[in-house]
Amino acid sequence: MAPPYPSFLAGVKSACTGSADTPFVLLGNFEVEDEWARDEVGLPTVGGRASTAIVNRMDEFAVLLAGPGDHVVLKSAPDPDYLAYLTDLGIALPTILVTDQSDPAATVSEDALRSPRLQAALRDLAGTGAHLLPHGMSTLEARLCEATGLAPSLPPVPVVKAVNSKVYSRRVARDLGLPLAVGWECETVAEFAEAAKEAARSVAAGRRVGVKDAYGVSGKGIVVVEDPRRLDQLVRMVTRRAEKTGDQRIALVLEEWADKALDLNYHFTVGRDGSVRFDFVKEALTENGVHKGHRIPARISAAHTAQLVETADRLGRRLAADGFHGIVGVDAITTGDGGLLPVLEINARNNMSTYQTGLQERFMGPGTVALARQYDLTLTGPVGFADLRDQLGDLLLTTGGGSGLLVNNFATVNAAAPGPDDPRPYAGRLYGLLLAGSEAELADLDHAIARTVRKETVNV
């Protein structure tokens, strides 16, 4: 295990740059999988893989991962009342840089690449030894490093991309002799057709099978099959496409759905020197396979925790041997029979859980329980942070201790607002970390917030 550092982020700096004091430029390029998938063949897609306006504004999460000596690049300036709220909580904020232009359909990286003024500022920072820490490293962030002289914190794109494939996750887990769900990795259409035949037998026997894109974003790029005919349909669609394009490649995994008790996310940091630091394990909250939040601490046994710590160490060493260094999150599950499947997928990029680390360090005491979650809103017009603060009242965390909701991304609330002439209601997302002294208090707080945001911010 690597030596302890004063903070999670200091440890990442040390692991990725050799010094715990290196200034970072953070970039929240969520759904970086879309870039990795660009020259891959997966499930048939319709309407492209463009990220939504809300996902693109998840860039604001980076503000609370960064420290006061760091810089964060955002698509637009945060609501000043939101920043004042964070400062009042005693959070030392990073310096915020904003892209010259902000296209709702573009990721922060795409906007940054079209921003000469921002790039000039980044060139100055490069001169001070700053390193770029993106959410995940793709060709876009590599281009930004080239354009600005910023040193990348992460390894070259081909290495990062390779270790983020779900095909890689399964092969590494098998190589290391880790428990693994029954499944198949497919790299050609013929392999897929063969695997689909075997998977159809699983489905016919009453089990569910997930067909996953090697570079699907968590919760997306998955077809869950409960009827063997769906597998035939998929094979037919994929074969037809291959005949049309002449490209027989494919990057998919098929996996039997295990009998899940709890979803877990654990996290470790791999150093350039091959060291591995276990960071944490959290309970992940999902709904129909889509990530909805975390519960801290995870309600698992000490034995399972120990097993995950050991698995993290072994995975970290393997990733280091394959040329990777940086932040890694792994999705795992406990099963109904009391078992543990420690590797569902390896995400060698920031995870949602990564962005809570600074807040946990500052606001979670030994007796604190926390819930990170999102509230889905329906809005008819932009809501300012001051409005939300007034509506939430005492439910909002307003002091350094105690309980309440700590909003950790406000940009996603209004990200999908249509033009002023479009009267249709739109979806917003409010992200927060709920802190409380007990399970019961946490549940009450969650219900009270859900009731308030549903009633108060909806003007339909």
Place this chain on the structure above:
Amino acid sequence: MSVTVAADQQVVSAIVTALEEVLGQELTDVTEQTRLFDDLSLDSTSVLGLLMALEDALDMQVDPEGLEQSHLETVGSLAAFIAESR
């Protein structure tokens, strides 16, 4: 951009049933104007499940890559595309 059509009610009803299947929830307020991505949080791969369920329900074959973004704007625009493909 949305496509306004007098959609075939059989197709609309098949789409709603297929949406319930892929989203794993009962849908009560869906109309032809309901937006698939913005209102129902469908993603591009859920659309694939949707199309497969529609192939079954309406006994037809759909080429997923023949579908354009504008066809996926609303329940009504998808119904129009499906009705034309039959």
